[in-house]
Amino acid sequence: MLEIRDLRATAGDKEILRGIDLTVNPGEVHAVMGPNGSGKSTLAQVLAGHPAYKVTGGSIRYRGEDLLELEPEARAQAGLFLAFQYPVEIPGVSNAYFLRAAYNEIRKANGLEEVDSMDFLDLLEEKLKLVEWEPEIMSRAVNSGFSGGEKKRNEILQMAVLEPTLAILDETDSGLDIDALRIVAAGVNKLRRPDNATIVVTHYQRLLNYIVPDFVHVLSGGRIVKSGGKELALELEARGYEWLEDAVGAAS
Amino acid sequence: MSDTLVQELEARAGTATAEGPEWLEPVRRAARERFARTGFPSPRDEEWRFTPIGPIAQGTWRSAPAGARGVTREQLAPFLFGRDDWSTLVFVNGVYAEGLSRTALLPGVRAGSLAEALRADGALLEPHLSRHAPIEGSPFTALNTAFLGDGGVVHVGAGAELTAPIHLLFVTTAEAGGAVVHPRNLLVIERGARAAIIESYVTLAPGQSYWTNPVTEVSVAPGAWVEHTRIQRESERAYHVGLTHVDQYRDSHYRSFTLAMGGALARHNLHVRLNDENIETLMYGLYLTRGEQVADNHTAIYHDQPNCRSWEVYKGILDGRSRAVFNGKVFVKPEAQKTDAKQTNRNLLLSDGAKVDTKPQLEIFADDVKCTHGATVGRLDELARFYARSRGIPAPAADRLLTYAFAAEVIDEVALAPVREELDRLVLERLGGL
Structure with missing residues (x-):
């Protein structure tokens, strides 16, 4: 589904990704872990097409297409979804309107008919249950005045409605209390299907107790320095990131 | 003449x-x-x-x-x-x-x-x-x-x-x-x-x-x-x-x-x-200009007495080579203690040729008051634009949505629903729909 080869990216003059290789197949959950500044959020944002980053080398193939050739909206229309670390507030537009606009744009791009607001409400009602939310939240402006937890939950709601093929969760656990974490993780788990995949970007192992990964990758200095199974996350939790960084430093 | x-x-x-x-x-x-x-x-x-x-x-x-x-x-x-x-x-x-x-x-x-x-x-x-x-x-x-x-x-x-x-x-x-x-x-x-x-x-x-x-x-x-x-x-x-x-x-x-x-x-x-005393005043404004239009709003609020509250938000959306002027005066007399006055003027420029002159003018002669003002002139927020696009909304539609959102935020303050809906309709029509 996703093949990243020797991906390099810069923000301004600074090279942040320095040769990433990663393959994700349908049905898999990958965790990308690493200390602050390792490049894991950059990787998530580059995949979504964030304009602040420039890809300077390497390739990304997504479902057989050159992802880097696609505008951010085209990536979303092709089934890619990024749950933002810091979801953006849009005062003046209701959550319901925004989400229906996104839903219909994606349908349109895939040759499907747009749905009217009544049909959309039916769909929404079902998806709201997934994140244990009341419909009132939909008449509020997008993320505007939402608590940190509400913003993250809103990302998962959007994901539930847009039903992506590849979901990238960028630090979705940061700023969540244990109850919110449980709700968010349960939402993500219910959306897992054999034909979609998830990349979970996180600093802590905590989220991975709830969203159990098939593979864990450790990013350091813009490269993946170690990959393994879910037990690698536990090892990181116990030992921290230093031993890996030291090992890499010694090797290079 | x-x-x-x-x-x-x-x-x-x-x-x-x-x-x-x-x-x-x-x-x-x-x-x-x-x-x-x-x-x-x-x-x-x-x-x-x-x-x-x-x-x-x-x-x-x-x-x-x-x-x-x-x-x-x-x-x-x-x-x-x-x-x-x-x-x-x-x-x-x-x-x-x-x-x-x-x-x-x-x-x-x-x-x-x-x-x-x-x-x-x-x-x-x-x-x-x-x-x-x-x-x-x-x-x-x-x-x-x-x-x-x-x-x-x-x-x-x-x-x-x-x-x-x-x-x-x-x-x-x-x-x-x-x-x-x-x-x-x-x-x-x-x-x-x-x-x-x-x-x-x-x-x-x-x-x-x-x-x-x-x-x-x-x-x-x-x-x-x-x-x-x-x-x-x-x-x-x-x-x-x-x-x-x-x-x-x-x-x-x-x-x-x-x-x-x-x-x-x-x-x-x-x-x-x-x-x-004990008066409340809300002043909301929205101006949309294009071509060579000039929109000028001068407001003045005279806080002559104590314990009053005034709240003002004027917003502008400028395109083409149009120009807007905003001048907001707040006068607070010496006896008008406990005045609470807030003034905001925000402008969104959709083109390089548009221009705004904004000037808050506060003359406060009482000491126990809360008076604030702020003015901004800017473009559409790049991050919000990316957020909308990352959800599948094409760039031109994202721009229209965010421009409308900028206006809607102040239209939302209108108390009467049918009036609010009409203002909404007029603004959407002017912006070319969503």
């Missing part, structure tokens, strides 16, 4: 002017004399420094031909909204058109034309007309007062509750090309009453150049609640210089919303005086 106007004023002084009660003639005369003395403001006048009134001052403006000849109710449909039971007073080229108007009889409420009120009911007008908006305030006000003859008069009696808004609709036709109209409105909301009033300036001749010079006086008695909406959709070749002066009294609530989207040059002055 103002020679033709002065000549016309002198001609009026010679003959008997429009009918009216005895007390009115000295008012008109003083205004005539005032304007003859001052003429139009000069570019050196600080109040008018950013307002290019040259085409008005140098123009030759005739009086608009009276009457609603040929105008049909169907032609007005695009400007009417809300429900059928709303009272709508229609003025064509400045003159009341009874045949096009609809007035519902409501207990304690009178709504009609100023011309008629001057003939029939001078007693109601005398304590108010030209008592709120002084002719010394501006040459344009003096001119309006000198020509004072018709407009809307709304009187909401003590304790009355206006269940449906009253809409004053000023329409210009092709015959108004090259002419000036001076609508004069008086809104008197008595003690404990509740009212919503809409003032619209529209045209049936979008290509015509004309000049509208309206003055609206508003008196909000103790404990009254008023929502006043002003919709300015003049021809984009027209000139519009208007004043709204509001006097508020104890425990009253006045909220205004001003939408300005027409006019080659459109200026609106909103002055609100807080004459007693």
Whole structure:
């Protein structure tokens, strides 16, 4: 589904990704872990097409297409979804309107008919249950005045409605209390299907107790320095990131 | 410059002017004399420094031909909204058109034309007309007062509750090309009453150049609640210089919303005086400009008494080579302790050629007050743009959505749902939909 080869990216003059290789197949959950500044959020944002980053080398193939050739909206229309670390507030537009606009744009791009607001409400009602939310939240402006937890939950709601093929969760656990974490993780788990995949970007192992990964990758200095199974996350939790960084430093 | 106007004023002084009660003639005369003395403001006048009134001052403006000849109710449909039971007073080229108007009889409420009120009911007008908006305030006000003859008069009696808004609709036709109209409105909301009033300036001749010079006086008695909406959709070749002066009294609530989207040059002055304690004033504004349009909003809030609260948000969306001016004055007198005043002006530039002059002007002479102001001029937020695009919304649609959101945030403050929906519709239409 996703093949990243020797991906390099810069923000301004600074090279942040320095040769990433990663393959994700349908049905898999990958965790990308690493200390602050390792490049894991950059990787998530580059995949979504964030304009602040420039890809300077390497390739990304997504479902057989050159992802880097696609505008951010085209990536979303092709089934890619990024749950933002810091979801953006849009005062003046209701959550319901925004989400229906996104839903219909994606349908349109895939040759499907747009749905009217009544049909959309039916769909929404079902998806709201997934994140244990009341419909009132939909008449509020997008993320505007939402608590940190509400913003993250809103990302998962959007994901539930847009039903992506590849979901990238960028630090979705940061700023969540244990109850919110449980709700968010349960939402993500219910959306897992054999034909979609998830990349979970996180600093802590905590989220991975709830969203159990098939593979864990450790990013350091813009490269993946170690990959393994879910037990690698536990090892990181116990030992921290230093031993890996030291090992890499010694090797290079 | 103002020679033709002065000549016309002198001609009026010679003959008997429009009918009216005895007390009115000295008012008109003083205004005539005032304007003859001052003429139009000069570019050196600080109040008018950013307002290019040259085409008005140098123009030759005739009086608009009276009457609603040929105008049909169907032609007005695009400007009417809300429900059928709303009272709508229609003025064509400045003159009341009874045949096009609809007035519902409501207990304690009178709504009609100023011309008629001057003939029939001078007693109601005398304590108010030209008592709120002084002719010394501006040459344009003096001119309006000198020509004072018709407009809307709304009187909401003590304790009355206006269940449906009253809409004053000023329409210009092709015959108004090259002419000036001076609508004069008086809104008197008595003690404990509740009212919503809409003032619209529209045209049936979008290509015509004309000049509208309206003055609206508003008196909000103790404990009254008023929502006043002003919709300015003049021809984009027209000139519009208007004043709204509001006097508020104890425990009253006045909220205004001003939408300005027409006019080659459109200026609106909103002055609100807080004459007693525990008053609340909300002033919201939205201006949309394109091409070579100039939109100018001057607001002034006079905190004369303690324990009052004023809250102001004006927003602008500018495209093309258009220009906007915002000047927000807040005066706090020494005795006006515990004043809580907040002013915000935010501008969104959609093009490189658009320009904004924004100036907050706070003059505070009390020490125990909370007064803040802020002004911004910027572009669409790149991060919000990316967020919308990352959800599948194409860039042009994302831009329209965010531009609309910028406007919607202030439209949302309008209390009456049908008014809010109409403002929403007008803005969406102007922005080309979502």
